[in-house]
Amino acid sequence: MFKLKVLLIALSVSFLALVGCSSEDSSTPAKEKEGLEIITSFSVLNDIISNVIGDRGTVSYIIPIGEEPHEYEPVPSDYRKVSDSDVFYVNGLDLEEWLESVVSNVTDTDIVSLSDGVTPIPLVGDDEADPHAWLSPKNVIIYVENLVADIVARDPDGEEIYRQNAEAYILELEELDAWIQEQVQLIPQEQRVIILSENAFKYFGKDYDFHTDGIWEINSLEEGTPQQFARLAEIIKERNVPAVFVETTVDKRYMETVSKEAGVSIAGEVYTDAVGKEGSGAETLIKMIMHNVNIFVEGLK
Template identity: 60%
Template sequence: MFKSDRFFLMVVSIVMFSLFLVGCGNGEENQPQDEVVTDENEGLYIVTSFSILNDVVSEIIGDRGTVDYIVPIGEEPHEYEPIPSDFQKVSDADVFYINGFNLEEWLEGLVQNVGDVPTVEVTESITPIKLEGGDVDDPHSWMNVTNVITKVETIVNDLVERDPEGEEVYRENAAAYIEELEELDGWIAEQVEQIPEDMRVIVVSEDAFKYFGEAYGMETEGIWELNSHEEGTPSQMSRVVDVVRDRQLPAIFVETTVSRSYMETVSDNTGVDIAGEVYTDAVGVEGSGAETYIKMMEHNVNTFVDGLTQ
């Protein structure tokens, strides 16, 4: 979508949200049924930018608050267009947690129109991997489990500042979750060892596994670097086809938030099967087996091992 189109949609959303607020002022009978209602006695109301971060925050806050997110599962967060109810969610929030690293450029515009809602980038203590050219941060830091542990520490410290009475709960929940994440980190390293060294290559549409590759000793290849840079040009396709052929890889993969058509073209031109779907920008829907960050990562690793050890 061209930038002018995005600007137009953003303006329309802001206008609709303003009209929505005016309508709310005309009496309770005009309030929509799905309006978020918060109560000071119900704890913090937290909004996150996307489902993966939502799951992480939920593990920390437990029953002491409510967590919601903006980008629906199944949609990629790079180019999501906010709708009026998104403005309402953020406006009602006690704090808005975002990934940062340029993942939510459009959401930053949203925040500017909902008042003084605190916005916290949970990657503030993480060193980014740069995309080709060296000027743009790769936002997919959650693909390295140790980065998620760092995010947990950032989030729990922020929560304690906002709700000191909940410190014991937050820190206990965070400690228990970090223990699970450390186990996951070690498990991933063990699983990757099962893949022959010359087959440790992840080929997908968006090169979203750079942090994973750096952490666990795998090479990564994508047709493009970010979904917001999506092109799929003949030269990009040809390069990936050559990689798959030259490395004689037994499998390629496709993301749940990207059209399968690109990787199907690679498969058709190489004779290499798509071994399965992997999760990059969102957790899975209910019943998928990838409903949480931990389950999502376990699914991805199992899919890589099964595909690359054929």
């Protein structure tokens, strides 16, 4: 997760000068605007924030769909986006730690974590937290509450809009939570096992009673060694897991190797680190979670 950190910090010094000069050289008076200009790290947070902001203000994100948040390498335009924004919302839980440290060197834009208050689940064999709290709706409600508290303080005039939008969105998340609990009942207790390349569903598993495992703990630790394949294949056989899954953002060949060694099929693709592209049916956080649950149910019931 922290590779290229030294290079990025070095680059940030150059970008600091670039951002600073362009800000000072501006001769056009700042125009009054309604609402905030918000930047966030990746598409999932973009969707959450958009549901609360509505038409008041703008929100955009840095990490393109299809790229790994754990390993993304910023480009100069990313720093400009952060510098031009009122606030930079991040996931926290160590996901963007390297990006935050570099950004803080080039701009004084506030960096705010939306996962504060989520009970962290540690990575196996590591002091860091697993960052994938957004994969469980219960945690997303915490994200929304943190967002509302911060955004109302920044834009009090928009409080009524933000609170109304947040209330409606939280209701959708609560309905999603109830729907997941119903769907999980279709899977026999002993078959509630989610296995894929990255062990990303820890928070989901905790909230909906699934055992989860992966070739590696997090994609920045990606290796795909014979020992890792063999370990996972043995777990699949011991637990009689009926199927495994692949991620939309990870090379499928890793899980294809595991499925062959374990003698089970790959039941389908799930979304973890990004929403789906337009036309995928998983273009929002709620849609992507529903897609994931449907794939789990079909593969494991």
